[in-house]
Amino acid sequence: MTTDAPRTGQADRDSGASVLLGAGGAALLLGLAATVVGALVSGSEAALGALVGTLLVVGVLGFGSFVVNVVAGLMPAAALMVAMLTYTLQVVLMGLVFAILSGSGLLDSTVDRGWLAGVVIGGTAIWLVSQVVLTTRRRIPVYELPSQVTTQPAQGGER
Numbered sequence: 001m002t003t004d005a006p007r008t009g010q011a012d013r014d015s016g017a018s019v020l021l022g023a024g025g026a027a028l029l030l031g032l033a034a035t036v037v038g039a040l041v042s043g044s045e046a047a048l049g050a051l052v053g054t055l056l057v058v059g060v061l062g063f064g065s066f067v068v069n070v071v072a073g074l075m076p077a078a079a080l081m082v083a084m085l086t087y088t089l090q091v092v093l094m095g096l097v098f099a100i101l102s103g104s105g106l107l108d109s110t111v112d113r114g115w116l117a118g119v120v121i122g123g124t125a126i127w128l129v130s131q132v133v134l135t136t137r138r139r140i141p142v143y144e145l146p147s148q149v150t151t152q153p154a155q156g157g158e159r
Contacts, residue, residue: 016069019134024062026130027123028054034122038115049112053119056097061127064090094120 031054038046064086072079107113 016072019131019138020062020065020069022134023065023127023131024058027057027061027127030054030126031057031119031123034115034119038112042112042115045110045112046115048110049115050119052101052111053116054123056094056116057120057123057127060090060093060097061124065131 031050034050035047035054038050068079068083068086071082101107101111101116107116
């Protein structure tokens with residue numbers, strides 16, 4: 001059979017944590033691999049840049065996805081508004097972190113600017129692709145039809 005059993009209640013619904021963990025894990029693996037490659041190819045500055053980029057991607061995108069997931073579970077009608085606001089705040093936060101790092105002089109001496117930017121771009125791309133793939137594999141219906149109610153004929157032969 002190719003049909004799934006119908007969902008029977010809120011307890012059967014997946015919380016979305018599997019998508020969050022999967023996307024975060026993919027970005028983390030990419031970042032850790034980039035950290036090792038950066039250390040081998042360009043030294044400790046590149047490794048630190050890749051590590052900072054990894055922490056930035058996993059922290060900012062993970063927190064944003066967590067907030068949207070919680071709001072979608074509590075108030076589904078507000079989920080789109082919160083998702084748009086969260087996305088805007090994530091972009092602002094990333095820009096703010098880059099401005100702080102640049103202003104502090106760390107990007108010129110301790111942290112490799114190229115490796116940091118590369119891991120942030122690559123990690124974000126991996127996060128988005130894995131989140132889309134994992135979400136579509138969950139096969140959650142947009143809405144559920146109400147269960148069909150069968151009416152019993154009344155006693156005494158009335159129809």
